[in-house]
Amino acid sequence: MNQSDAIASGAKAGRKEWIALGVLLLPVLLVSMDLTVLYFAVPSITKDLQPGSTEQLWMIDIYGFVLAGVLITMGSLGDRIGRRRLLLIGSVAFGIGSVAACYAANPEMLIVARALQGIGGATLMPSTLALIRNLFQDQTQRRSAVAVWSAGMAAGAALGPVVSGALLEWFWWGSIFLINVPVMVLLLVLAPSLLPEFRVAVAGRFDIISAVLSFAAVLPIIFGFKRIAVEGMATVPVVCVVVGLVLAVLFIRRQKTSANPVIDLELFRVRTFGSSIAANMLASFTLVGFSLFSTQYMQSVLGMGALESALWTLPGTVAVGAVVPLATVLVRHVRPAYIIGGGFAIATAALLMLTQLPEKDGLVLLLVGIIALAAGLTPVLTLVTEMVVGSADPAKAGSASALLQTAQEFGGALGIAVLGSVGAAVYTSSAALDAPAGVPAEALDASRETIGGALAAAAKLPQAAADTLITAARTAFTEEARAGALTGAVLMAVAAVFAIVALRSIKNDTQRAAENEEQAAGQAAQPLLEH
Numbered sequence: 001m002n003q004s005d006a007i008a009s010g011a012k013a014g015r016k017e018w019i020a021l022g023v024l025l026l027p028v029l030l031v032s033m034d035l036t037v038l039y040f041a042v043p044s045i046t047k048d049l050q051p052g053s054t055e056q057l058w059m060i061d062i063y064g065f066v067l068a069g070v071l072i073t074m075g076s077l078g079d080r081i082g083r084r085r086l087l088l089i090g091s092v093a094f095g096i097g098s099v100a101a102c103y104a105a106n107p108e109m110l111i112v113a114r115a116l117q118g119i120g121g122a123t124l125m126p127s128t129l130a131l132i133r134n135l136f137q138d139q140t141q142r143r144s145a146v147a148v149w150s151a152g153m154a155a156g157a158a159l160g161p162v163v164s165g166a167l168l169e170w171f172w173w174g175s176i177f178l179i180n181v182p183v184m185v186l187l188l189v190l191a192p193s194l195l196p197e198f199r200v201a202v203a204g205r206f207d208i209i210s211a212v213l214s215f216a217a218v219l220p221i222i223f224g225f226k227r228i229a230v231e232g233m234a235t236v237p238v239v240c241v242v243v244g245l246v247l248a249v250l251f252i253r254r255q256k257t258s259a260n261p262v263i264d265l266e267l268f269r270v271r272t273f274g275s276s277i278a279a280n281m282l283a284s285f286t287l288v289g290f291s292l293f294s295t296q297y298m299q300s301v302l303g304m305g306a307l308e309s310a311l312w313t314l315p316g317t318v319a320v321g322a323v324v325p326l327a328t329v330l331v332r333h334v335r336p337a338y339i340i341g342g343g344f345a346i347a348t349a350a351l352l353m354l355t356q357l358p359e360k361d362g363l364v365l366l367l368v369g370i371i372a373l374a375a376g377l378t379p380v381l382t383l384v385t386e387m388v389v390g391s392a393d394p395a396k397a398g399s400a401s402a403l404l405q406t407a408q409e410f411g412g413a414l415g416i417a418v419l420g421s422v423g424a425a426v427y428t429s430s431a432a433l434d435a436p437a438g439v440p441a442e443a444l445d446a447s448r449e450t451i452g453g454a455l456a457a458a459a460k461l462p463q464a465a466a467d468t469l470i471t472a473a474r475t476a477f478t479e480e481a482r483a484g485a486l487t488g489a490v491l492m493a494v495a496a497v498f499a500i501v502a503l504r505s506i507k508n509d510t511q512r513a514a515e516n517e518e519q520a521a522g523q524a525a526q527p528l529l530e531h
Contacts, residue, residue, distance in 0.1 A: 217251050388401070
């Protein structure tokens with residue numbers, strides 16, 4: 001399908017297009033699953049490959065870092081060479097990376113394989129959204145398709161730890177990667193017959209310098225933010241963020257002067273585009289940032305195992321599956337600004353509820369809070385995704401999708417850094433850790449940084465002293481989680497006001513349909529008036 005065909009086609013999507021959407025869900029599920037699939041496999045991998053601490057860090061993080069770093073490049077490349085073609089190339093790369101990771105013989109090989117998976121994932125995500133833009137020309141249908149896409153993303157992220165844990169019960173750690181291969185093969189078989197091709201007719205030369213600058217800017221910023229959450233405002237992560245920001249400025253200047261920019265900055269002249277990107281970042285900030293506390297609370301305060309805590313997150317995924325379709329129905333009669341603002345308001349209430357987390361027996365309150373948080377923010381992500389994709393010219397849908405997803409990665413990394421730093425400051429200054437009775441000074445010093453350090457130190461103490469230290473650390477961490485929730489609640493309240501003010505000009509479906517009918521009637525009457 002060429003550009004003019006895609007734009008001219010205003011017909012509603014039929015059965016073939018909805019089946020094609022099901023095909024597009026395959027890579028969406030896998031790419032989002034692979035962001036979380038290593039949660040349970042790290043001990044087994046560490047036992048077999050024996051990585052150093054730095055190698056282990058890169059084994060876990062390299063996939064997400066590379067994916068975020070090349071999203072913008074791949075979105076623009078898909079617009080030029082064809083979105084279906086890029087999807088197929090990315091599927092092959094992701095499959096090869098999965099096989100290589102499965103049979104990695106040393107840490108270096110696994111790191112390289114995960115990086116290749118990241119490159120493949122970066123080709124798949126913007127391609128799927130851009131193809132949805134081509135498949136669904138009707139806005140109402142496209143919004144429903146994006147809702148399914150968003151639910152697939154949420155389901156993949158939630159299922160990653162569960163699938164990983166289940167596979168590791170029966171198979172070796174390589175199985176968590178090998179499971180990707182048959183799905184990629186199925187995608188390669190079905191995509192050519194079910195997905196249309198789309199490319200820009202006259203795209204110009206691909207700007208290699210811009211591609212390099214975008215990767216060089218995004219990677220250190222994402223890395224720096226995530227390390228700040230662990231190390232605080234240490235020299236290396238701060239320098240990484242500063243270097244990334246400088247390179248980002250150079251990248252933007254390049255886009256202004258390049259004859260064939262990777263990103264068309266004119267997109268930001270559309271008010272709804274920039275505001276939607278900002279709303280997306282704010283939602284990702286809180287959704288990803290607070291997950292840092294909820295996971296640790298279940299494992300370190302409530303004493304759950306990793307698989308048990310992962311299973312308890314599934315009700316949130318079910319809630320998302322129920323709420324997202326409701327948002328697509330409401331937007332037919334209610335302006336998106338009010339639905340998005342309402343979603344942020346629900347998130348505010350959920351986080352305020354989570355400021356009351358108890359030091360023990362807090363599972364019910366935690367689950368109600370994180371389900372409400374997901375139910376409030378996932379419709380926000382769905383609606384702003386459709387607005388970004390829908391507001392962009394079809395020829396630039398790949399670039400717009402990649403920019404949206406890069407902003408989402410930035411938001412998540414920033415949320416981890418900011419909320420993590422706030423929480424860490426509260427934990428280290430907690431009065432609960434001020435010389436609890438019977439705890440040696442050296443154990444107390446080891447407990448001052450994180451609750452994980454406290455639990456490790458307690459394992460070496462006599463039972464009475466260990467119980468005292470664990471109780472003190474759990475109290476301090478609960479205070480940390482409450483502080484993170486309060487910070488998030490303030491931001492979500494601000495986001496609610498921002499969304500209503502910045503997006504209020506966008507009409508609901510009923511108003512838009514009436515406006516279109518009025519315009520059509522005026523155009524039909526024009527020849528009569530001329531006679």
